[in-house]
Amino acid sequence: MRWRTAFTWLVFLSVEISLFLAFLYAPPDVVLGETQRIFYFHVASAWNGLLAFTVVFVAAVAYLMKRTPEWDRLALASTEIGVVFITMGVVTGSIWARFAWGVWWEWEPRLTSSFVLWLMYVTLLVLRNLVEDPDRRARLSAVFGIVAFVDVPVVFMSIRWWRSVHPVVVEAGGKLNLEPPMVLALVASVISFTLLYLLLLMERLTISKLEADLADIKRTWKERTSGVE
Amino acid sequence: MGAAGAVGWWPQVSALLWKELRSESRTHDSFTPMLVFAFTVVTVFGFGLKLAGVSLRPVFPGLIWISTYFIGFLGIGRSFAGEKAQDTLAGLRLVPADPSYIYVGKLLSNLLFLSALEAVSIPLQFALLGVEFTAPLLPFAGVVILGTTGFAAVGTLLSGLATHTRAGEILLPVLAFPVLIPAIIGAVQATASLLGLGNALDWPKWIGMLAAYDVLFVAVSLVVFDFIMES
DSSP states (O other), rough: OOOHHHHHHHHHHHHHHHHHHIIIIOOOOOOOTTTGHHHHHHHHHHHHHHHHHHHHHHHHHHHHOOHHHHHHHHHHHHHHHHHHHHHHHHHHHHHHHHHTTSSOOOOOOOHHHHHHHHHHHHHHHHHTTOSSHHHHHHHHHHHHHHHHHHHHHHHHHHHHHHHHTTTOSSSSSSSOOHHHHHHHHHHHHHHHHHHHHHHHHHHHHHHHHHHHHHHHHHHHHHHHHHHHH | OOTTTOOOOHHHHHHHHHHHHHHHHHHHHHHHHHHHHHHHHHHHHHHHHOOOOOOGGGGGHHHHHHHHHHHHHHHHTTTHHHHTTTOOHHHHHHSSSHHHHHHHHHHHHHHHHHHHHHHHHHHHHHHHHTTTOOHHHHHHHHHHHHHHHHHHHHHHHHHHHHHHHGGGGGHHHHHHHHHHHHHHHHHHHHHHHHSSOTHHHOOHHHHHHHEEEEHHHHHHHHHHHHHHEEE
16 A cells, blocks of 8 residues: 555645645736636646546446446546536636636536536436435436536537637636746646545545445455354 | 346337327326326416417426426326326236336336327417517427437426435436426527527527437436336
8 A cells, every 4th residue: 555655745835836826826817816826726637627527537448348337436426526626626616717707607618518518417326315225326427417418518518509609798807828838837736636536536546446445344244153053 | 138038128118008008098186287288387487488479488498397297207207106196116026027117118108298298388488479470490390309318308307206205206306307498408509599599500500419319318217227126
């Protein structure tokens, strides 16, 4: 477990560095001032949501082909973490909209698409809670994970088209002209959040494995004790 | 399609479709509630929205599709409930044909019921909510058919999925609506364009999107449906 500890420290360090770059190193935006700094966390969270849901899709396909519980545990772990990141993406997007456009919510394509994404994967978690049998739960949630992921590009495209036929009340707050220090802060945030995603994923998988082992032990114990009677 | 030595695939689809129609004609379990609900919905829209002197025309495309999908869930949610209650899913799966015949048979029967429903509910909404029908008939029918097909494709698949959960068919709208968002956008925009609300030249684009959505989700459903039917 030594490398896990080392990796945890690496993640900690990279998050610290990206915090420094986002808050102290990068200059404030000309138009939006200090509030623009939320952008680094917003982009990194949204990117990780997409990454997590891609992993869910891959794990779902792999589960349906291989039928080993490890793939289902990966799908579950990635769904949960993805929901956390996409929630952060939507919330930071909303806060940013408040300061950039003056409203808490704007039906802007990317923000709206993220929200629909959030909706689909929260639904996937709801679905998981409503099936008792582990094999059936894994199978049904894999199917929904595939259906949801296939829908993602269609959602993005349709919302983009839909937005283009409606007059835009608030224009996306002045095209961001990113200066080199800003680009560096953005790249650092994305990398450190991705590392954080990997760390959380590993931790969640360890917990799932322990849960599965515990369930096995309990089952064996029940079988043995019921045999005695 | 169809394993070696299997009975034909299409005969199975038509047998299942015929079974659905006959069962519905005897029990009236899903079409009658949908039809009655369609009348109820128009009444509710009337009382809830039609204030004196206010035209519903600008929001009418949204109203038609929201009501159609909500009414549709009532019937489509029952696609597999009967099979589960009578324990006949195992029988359907014992047929030595590719199990996708079950999906296609159910999809076609759902499409038939939904089309019959819309033939009543859509004109009814135009008439009772006082919105003049100004759209060219053929493209309008095309939008209705494509919007309904997308709904039925996703609804039939997820209805099978919801049946196997603890919540049962109640879960269907929860599962299906997020996935259906592109279909709702496409159907509402195409209808709006045809009714002269917004850009009148937009509808071919949205019809194309709806068609692509339908093809995509029928294809995906055919691939994954078998995994739902295992239990």
